[in-house]
Amino acid sequence: MMGQSSIAGTATGAEASPTLSAAAVTYAETVRKISQATLERLGVGSGAVFFPELHRESEALVFSYRAAGEMVNWKAAAFPVKAFTSKKGGKLQFWNVERVIGSETVFITEGEMDAASLVEAGIPVEQVISVPNGARSRTSEDPTELRGYAYVEDALRNGLSRTKRFVCCGDNDGPGGALRADLVRLFGAARFYYVEWPDGCKDANDVLRTFGPAVLHELVTHRALPWPVNGLYRLGDLPELPPLTLWHPGFAEWESKVHLAPRTLSVVTGHPGHGKTTLFMQIWYQICRAYGLTAAIASFETRAKPHHRRTLRQLHAGKLEHAMTDQDTQAADNWINDHFLWLLHPEQRPSLEWFLDMAEVTVSRHGARIIQVDPWNRLEAARDRNETETDYIGRCLRTLHAFAHDLNCHVQVLAHPAKMDASRKGKAPELEDISGSKNWDNMVDQGFVVHRPKFVDENGRNTEAEFFHRKSRFEELGYPCKLKMAFELNTGRYRSADYTIYAGLNRLPINS
Ligand SMILES: Nc1ncnc2c1ncn2[C@@H]1O[C@H](COP(=O)(O)OP(=O)(O)OP(=O)(O)O)[C@@H](O)[C@H]1O
Secondary structure: OOOHHHEOOOOOOOOOOOOOOHHHHHHHHHHOOOOHHHHHHOOOEEEEEEEOOOOEEEEEEEEEEEEOOEEEEEEEEEOOOOOEEEOOOOOOOOEOHHHHOOOOEEEEEOOHHHHHHHHHOOOOHHHEEEOOOHHHHOOOOOOOOOOOOHHHHHHHHOOHHHOOEEEEEOOOOHHHHHHHHHHHHHHOHHHEEEOOOOOOOOOHHHHHHHHOHHHHHHHHHHOOEEOOOOOOOOHHHOOOOOOOOOEOOOOHHHOOOEOEOOOOEEEEEOOOOOOHHHHHHHHHHHHHHHHOOOEEEEEOOOOHHHHHHHHHHHHHHOOOHHHOOHHHHHHHHHHHHHHEEEOOOOOOOOOHHHHHHHHHHHHHHHOOOEEEEEOHHHHHHHOOOOOOHHHHHHHHHHHHHHHHHHOOOEEEEEEOEOOOOHHHOOOOOOHHHEOOOOHHHHOOOEEEEEEOOOOEEOOEEOOEEEEEEEEEOOHHHEOOEEEEEEEEOOOOEEEEOOOOOOOOOOOOOOOO
16 A cells, blocks of 8 residues: 555545554554554554655554544554654644543543553543644743643633543653643643653553553552642641740730730731820830840831830839939830830931841841831832832731741831721721721731720820730730720829739739
8 A cells, every 4th residue: 555545444534434454453462462442442543654754654553533523633653663654734633532521530641552551451432632742742942831732722622621630641751741741731730640650661551561451540540649739738748837936915914815926927006196106115115024035116206215215214113204213214224225226217218128127137136026117107108109009018018027937026017097987086996997908907917906095084184095906817826805904194104904913913924
């Protein structure tokens, strides 16, 4: 027989059923270990075909490619010498793809003989396809580019996308690996599985010939591995994290309702003048005192001298500044020098980058474990021109969170609420009320509100305040609650006003 037109039952007539010569059956059964029955079920025929790479005709197995009942391509594999050729201008598509549409699992091989090997091993013909051109389809070395796979996209569009599991049974070599990587991207990692062949076997047909159909069946059905998805772990794979270090804020009555911790980010809000700076200065003072820590304050509105100094001196001495002796003042100042640092921008134009640089110095050079920004809006000058406020705040909070985590410190931001509408005026704000972004609620580990319902009442100055723990991302940090506080004018410090724990029964701060 001469030329392509002489292929028995295939190229000569699309509708004719393929025939297999005795030589083809012998070759398939003895060399490839594939039975005549399998070849027939897959519509494989044989004939004499001209192979350009051999410069001659050869006996060949012929695989027909069908679409809507028509033969749109064919491929011939010479035997006993190995060579391939296909129909000139034939349509590129998966071999046997028409039959697999609707199957839950589809096995993909790198050649028709490997697909036939799977069928020989007991995989239904409705579940196997082969790529049409082996792993040679990779036309681009650029890993981001996927060229030459239009036929995969066509197949997905034509129903292959309904498949729940793709099991890649490609070759165990470099081009096979590249093809597999491309197919993962085309089919998606979630439903992609792959098979590793035993040592010494390059493909499914090798396994069939070396170990037999049962082993091949077992490998592709039960030993297929899910394609690893970066960032997805089983519990046992995850490293054990050390427990959070917890700092008790120093009001014994708060029990375990509030803890602060390094590696976390908190936000404090409240209407101007309601006491957020004062209350948190006291909390950080109490924590630094109890745990021997250092805090760094980036304060853009409240002055370190005389305001913060007064608050801290009074906390240290337990009396108002004007009642302190020189000794009280000296002792307080010494302690403050050892435990507090201030970040002040020389031109009063701080940016987030400046703040982070400075904060890093305070942490690495001075061992600061608490970094506070008060108030947030002064850092806003650093917003990019084409960045929305929400995007900017999201970016900053992500950066601050990463900073807290990586440098093992607590970062706290004091932020003003936006103007609240008339119906809620005078009420305690929510975290969502903070100017500019819902990210304030979403992206912080803890959120607090300091609120004074009344500044004056019938007795004159009202010093009651409500402290809300609005959000706690981890159970260890406490839980959302409202705590009553009162500011003692005669000592300049806050105390808990919910109930009193008698002196001597005070709970000690929980240690880290
Ligand atoms: N509960 C209170 N009762 C009376 N005075 C208080 C109370 N809390 C704070 N103060 C005083 O009110 C003033 C303002 O407090 P503070 O600066 O802490 O408020 P703030 O909420 O941080 O305000 P801003 O948002 O303007 O910075 C301070 O002089 C402080 O001593």
